[in-house]
Amino acid sequence: MQAIVDLQNDGTVKEPINREMPMDQLIESWITNQDNYDRNHGPIQHKLASEHDITLDGLVSRPIKITIESLQTDYPQHTVACALSCAGNRRHTMRTRIKDVWGIDWYDGAVMNCVWEGPRLRDVLMQGAGVDEVEPELKRQQQHVQFASYGTKTQEDTWYGGSIPFKMAMDPDMDVILAVKMNGKSIPPRHGYPVRAIVPGVLGARSVKWLDRITVSEEESPCVYQRRDYKILPPNVLDKETAKHYWDKIPAMLEMPVNACVAVPTYKSTVTLSESGLLECKGYAVPQGSHGPVTRVEVSGDEGKTWVDATLDYGPSELASKWTWVLWNANIKMEKGEEKKIFARATDKGGNTQELERSTWNLRGVGYNGYEAVFDLTVV
Ligand SMILES: Nc1nc2c(c(=O)[nH]1)N[C@H]1C(S)=C(S)[C@@H](COP(=O)(O)O)O[C@H]1N2
Numbered sequence: 001m002q003a004i005v006d007l008q009n010d011g012t013v014k015e016p017i018n019r020e021m022p023m024d025q026l027i028e029s030w031i032t033n034q035d036n037y038d039r040n041h042g043p044i045q046h047k048l049a050s051e052h053d054i055t056l057d058g059l060v061s062r063p064i065k066i067t068i069e070s071l072q073t074d075y076p077q078h079t080v081a082c083a084l085s086c087a088g089n090r091r092h093t094m095r096t097r098i099k100d101v102w103g104i105d106w107y108d109g110a111v112m113n114c115v116w117e118g119p120r121l122r123d124v125l126m127q128g129a130g131v132d133e134v135e136p137e138l139k140r141q142q143q144h145v146q147f148a149s150y151g152t153k154t155q156e157d158t159w160y161g162g163s164i165p166f167k168m169a170m171d172p173d174m175d176v177i178l179a180v181k182m183n184g185k186s187i188p189p190r191h192g193y194p195v196r197a198i199v200p201g202v203l204g205a206r207s208v209k210w211l212d213r214i215t216v217s218e219e220e221s222p223c224v225y226q227r228r229d230y231k232i233l234p235p236n237v238l239d240k241e242t243a244k245h246y247w248d249k250i251p252a253m254l255e256m257p258v259n260a261c262v263a264v265p266t267y268k269s270t271v272t273l274s275e276s277g278l279l280e281c282k283g284y285a286v287p288q289g290s291h292g293p294v295t296r297v298e299v300s301g302d303e304g305k306t307w308v309d310a311t312l313d314y315g316p317s318e319l320a321s322k323w324t325w326v327l328w329n330a331n332i333k334m335e336k337g338e339e340k341k342i343f344a345r346a347t348d349k350g351g352n353t354q355e356l357e358r359s360t361w362n363l364r365g366v367g368y369n370g371y372e373a374v375f376d377l378t379v380v
Pocket residue numbers: 036037038039040041042085086087149160190191192203204205206207208209210
């Protein structure tokens with residue numbers, strides 16, 4: 001994915017704006033700025049907050065419309081810092097190291113680490129739409145909360161939507177919010193102004209931008225992007241035709257996997273070792289779902305024979321959470337030569353770690369987390 005600097009371009013249904021920052025710029029600050037990645041299935045929408053409202057309906061006792069002003073003044077505001085990543089992050093690695101996949105070509109930069117603010121979805125569901133907190137116990141276990149944005153067509157559908165389990169929406173520990181601010185300011189149009197869902201720990205696809213409607217339902221969102229995309233298809237599904245028989249059988253992706261990415265040096269580059277034969281590496285690491293933060297990043301310059309523990313930067317203590325990324329750096333020993341590799345392996349608080357040098361292949365190239373992080377490096 002090329003980094004497009006033209007931030008004014010809104011894209012079209014045919015050619016939406018999809019871009020990521022160069023890796024060295026991405027990790028320059030622990031909180032990523034508004035120029036971090038864009039992932040759109042249709043054009044960027046420009047809305048007026050004063051004319052926008054959200055409809056809450058479905059299996060609620062009091063269907064209502066809520067204005068942006070009401071979201072900001074009638075409900076307690078909750079701040080959550082989190083890493084948000086596209087399910088297709090690192091797809092390029094799957095495509096080039098294993099086998100081609102169907103999907104746009106992300107390197108390792110389809111991730112952001114931002115601070116979001118707005119009411120909790122659970123508060124809006126309870127206080128606004130009259131959802132009873134006791135009810136979830138039994139009959140709500142299987143329900144879903146659907147998010148929809150109707151403003152434009154998308155590449156594969158007439159709108160954009162996604163859903164999360166009702167249990168997740170109602171769990172205060174999951175920090176699901178209706179964000180009206182990003183990094184302390186109103187959200188830039190590209191990132192969903194005037195309101196977007198923020199679902200930490202979950203693939204970015206469920207954090208629906210330009211949110212128009214929230215529906216509690218027995219069903220997942222009917223949108224293509226919930227039912228016919230963002231699923232880890234089994235490796236025997238080699239083409240779109242075969243995939244048709246699997247979409248209904250495979251669960252929608254939810255948690256993102258634990259992952260470590262190297263930002264410096266980048267792959268295919270030439271690097272010079274220090275006098276003592278060391279190479280400085282830097283990158284980021286994200287936890288699996290709600291099992292963060294990342295507690296360890298190990299780095300290897302000799303294809304896994306020896307590993308060095310990286311130094312971790314958890315960010316400011318008032319913002320660091322189980323959802324945020326860590327920035328890391330390490331000095332590793334390497335031999336001079338060509339086609340060298342760097343392995344980087346993260347482990348989170350929940351004990352999840354990157355298990356394989358290369359992830360298992362899937363047709364859509366989602367959820368990649370192999371620990372072979374950089375390859376084709378020339379070391380001089
Ligand atoms: N309305 C709408 N919301 C959306 C999308 C979209 O195309 N339309 N893309 C989703 C996907 S796939 C991702 S990864 C994130 C990207 O968020 P960003 O563009 O703010 O980085 O938004 C999600 N929310």
